[in-house]
Amino acid sequence: MKKIFIGFIAIVLSTAFSACKKLELAPEDYFASESFWKNPAQVEGGMVGLHNQLRGFQFTIFTLGELRGGTLRTGTSFTGTASLNSANIINQDIRESSTGISGWSGFYRPIFDVNNFIYQVEQANYLSTADKAYYLGQAYGIRAFYYFHLYRIFGRVPLAKEPTLLLKNPKSAQEMYLPRTKTEKETFDFIKSDIDKSVSSFAGNYTTKFQKAQWSLGASQMLKAEVYLWSAKVKIDGAVPTATAADLTTARAALEEVIPKYTLLTDFGNVFKSASIAASKGNTEMILALRNQTGEATNSYGQFIYAITDPLTGYVDDKGVAIPADPLQVNGGGTIIRYEYKIELYNQYGVDDKRGNATFLNFNKGTIRATNLRKFPGVVVEGARNFSDDFPVYRVAEAYLMLAEVKNKQGQDPTAEIMAVRNRAYAPAAAPAFVNGSFEQNELAIFTERGKEFVAEGKRWYDLRRMQDASGNPLVFRKDLPLVGVLDNVAGQNHKILWPIDLGTLNQDETLRGDQNPGYAGT
Numbered sequence: 001m002k003k004i005f006i007g008f009i010a011i012v013l014s015t016a017f018s019a020c021k022k023l024e025l026a027p028e029d030y031f032a033s034e035s036f037w038k039n040p041a042q043v044e045g046g047m048v049g050l051h052n053q054l055r056g057f058q059f060t061i062f063t064l065g066e067l068r069g070g071t072l073r074t075g076t077s078f079t080g081t082a083s084l085n086s087a088n089i090i091n092q093d094i095r096e097s098s099t100g101i102s103g104w105s106g107f108y109r110p111i112f113d114v115n116n117f118i119y120q121v122e123q124a125n126y127l128s129t130a131d132k133a134y135y136l137g138q139a140y141g142i143r144a145f146y147y148f149h150l151y152r153i154f155g156r157v158p159l160a161k162e163p164t165l166l167l168k169n170p171k172s173a174q175e176m177y178l179p180r181t182k183t184e185k186e187t188f189d190f191i192k193s194d195i196d197k198s199v200s201s202f203a204g205n206y207t208t209k210f211q212k213a214q215w216s217l218g219a220s221q222m223l224k225a226e227v228y229l230w231s232a233k234v235k236i237d238g239a240v241p242t243a244t245a246a247d248l249t250t251a252r253a254a255l256e257e258v259i260p261k262y263t264l265l266t267d268f269g270n271v272f273k274s275a276s277i278a279a280s281k282g283n284t285e286m287i288l289a290l291r292n293q294t295g296e297a298t299n300s301y302g303q304f305i306y307a308i309t310d311p312l313t314g315y316v317d318d319k320g321v322a323i324p325a326d327p328l329q330v331n332g333g334g335t336i337i338r339y340e341y342k343i344e345l346y347n348q349y350g351v352d353d354k355r356g357n358a359t360f361l362n363f364n365k366g367t368i369r370a371t372n373l374r375k376f377p378g379v380v381v382e383g384a385r386n387f388s389d390d391f392p393v394y395r396v397a398e399a400y401l402m403l404a405e406v407k408n409k410q411g412q413d414p415t416a417e418i419m420a421v422r423n424r425a426y427a428p429a430a431a432p433a434f435v436n437g438s439f440e441q442n443e444l445a446i447f448t449e450r451g452k453e454f455v456a457e458g459k460r461w462y463d464l465r466r467m468q469d470a471s472g473n474p475l476v477f478r479k480d481l482p483l484v485g486v487l488d489n490v491a492g493q494n495h496k497i498l499w500p501i502d503l504g505t506l507n508q509d510e511t512l513r514g515d516q517n518p519g520y521a522g523t
Contacts, residue, residue, distance in 0.1 A: 069484075073342055081311075119163050198223075
């Protein structure tokens, strides 16, 4: 039987959560389950801890959802001062011996803790019925979110559904293994089940906590729409979907319920700015964000801009205006450029599309044309740039474009949803009108719009796998499209849709050996 070792006893026997309500606090101690789960404040601290763990995956979400999308450069930074990271992932050079990710991407540790949380809350007679339901809605949603990432990365995965050590008291290490599912469908059905439990637990309660920084019914509805849209379009166990119409109906209902509860900001750039900007943290567009704050936690986007020591003399911006020595006011907060987007992505924005210069700073000198990400600008604190902007998981702009994708697959006109996003991008100028066309024309238009809207938000690789051409094949095989992390279906690269399991993980359990994802063994 193919199995995975569950892990250290401490992971499941105790949950290391502070009862304090600040997300920045790391666990101060391990609270044994029999002494910790005694009152509502401890449960709230447990939920804060789950979100602290979730926040720690923001760069993992970017890595898994964006690096393979075809929009990033490899080699040397445009300044000539740094080597760019993750070349093997960006170039689709994914092998068993060089996976780019390891240990199931680290998702099982937080899954174990979510399992413990669910178990403890379900039997917590000190919680009100309403509070218990809300906490379970959050926990089931978070677990489904982790498993949806695992599913899209690996396909078949071990399903940890309960705190095994607490419930089964295993006598040997062998009992602390879990089987990998026999089919992808088994994994996917479990994800759908968790989403249903989450939505039903919330029971229509759209209350949000920590200014959209905790899981909510809105987040569960977005995840439900995303999962069912995937189910409607993507092969499972090698077979084409058989319930497309029903899955599209489910996805559409979730989106049409969530959209009226959130509002696009009028200024695209303000969506991402730090708390010093009035319309930022927890703004009306955000459905769920991973919270970063000065003195608490930062995101990873310091790796996407120049260092203060980089030579920038002689560069001009897109309007030909000379770029000063430190245009983004890195001050003492810069590091080294490790990730750089291709200039071709910047070129896709229209001149009047505000997203272009809100997302990138354009550098030009002689034959050099380059970009630096400035979508998450952070704030200057004591003379240094602090990258304390939130990482958006779901925002209502994505709900509009997912609804456009659903309607297009249903054979309906997606103009209204596409234009809702496009009109904001061009305001106050008139946005280019979208003209409803064939399924493929519309799908490519939605893909392009998503590509400009969600840069650095960890969406693009999953878009390439889910979105389709006229033949129903994923766009990841369309070599004729610009800025696509293309796989060659003819040359036997179609197995790379899934990632390989790293050798360390395979070798941890001898019964897992020989169960590598197809196409990778021995590479």
